[in-house]
Amino acid sequence: MYTKLCRTLARACMWLGIFGLVAVICCVSWQVFGRYVLNNTPTWAESLALLLVLYVTMLGVAVGVRDAGHIGLESFLVLAPDWLRLKMEYLIHALILLFGFAMAMGCGELAISVWDYRLPTLWISEGWKYVPATFAGVLIVMFSIEHIIALAKGGEVEPAWG
Secondary structure (H helix, E strand, O other): OHHHHHHHHHHHHHHHHHHHHHHHHHHHHHHHHHHHOOOOOOHHHHHHHHHHHHHHHHHHHHHHHHOOOOOOOOHHHHHOOHHHHHHHHHHHHHHHHHHHHHHHHHHHHHHHHOOOOEEOOOOEEHHHHOHHHHHHHHHHHHHHHHHHHHHHHOOOOOOOOO
């Protein structure tokens, strides 16, 4: 059931990322149109596009951890004996879990600390810039736990689009 939840979350993140990329393209297109055709640059478009890039990137990072599409910390493990490989895989996922926890906590604190400040062109709290990293940190923790459970059961996590 936990794997089903994580897979559903990963798929939702990927769909949100797709919609976010489309929204980034729309924002940038509107900014270019406003600047060169209307001769009236919409200043909010650039700020919104930058904010959307943060959301798309952080969602992609979390899904990359779940689908084992990250840097490839396990690359050299194929050469290791089975007993060492399993221990190292546990260590890798535990370290990624700790990183996700630190990311969630640190970015959550940043979001709270700047919540009273406003982004001048979007009229929203500056804390919204740190929300995606906080959310991604929580997802990284969840997805790392899923990997550790799969290792304990002798299996692997199936990719979200698998």
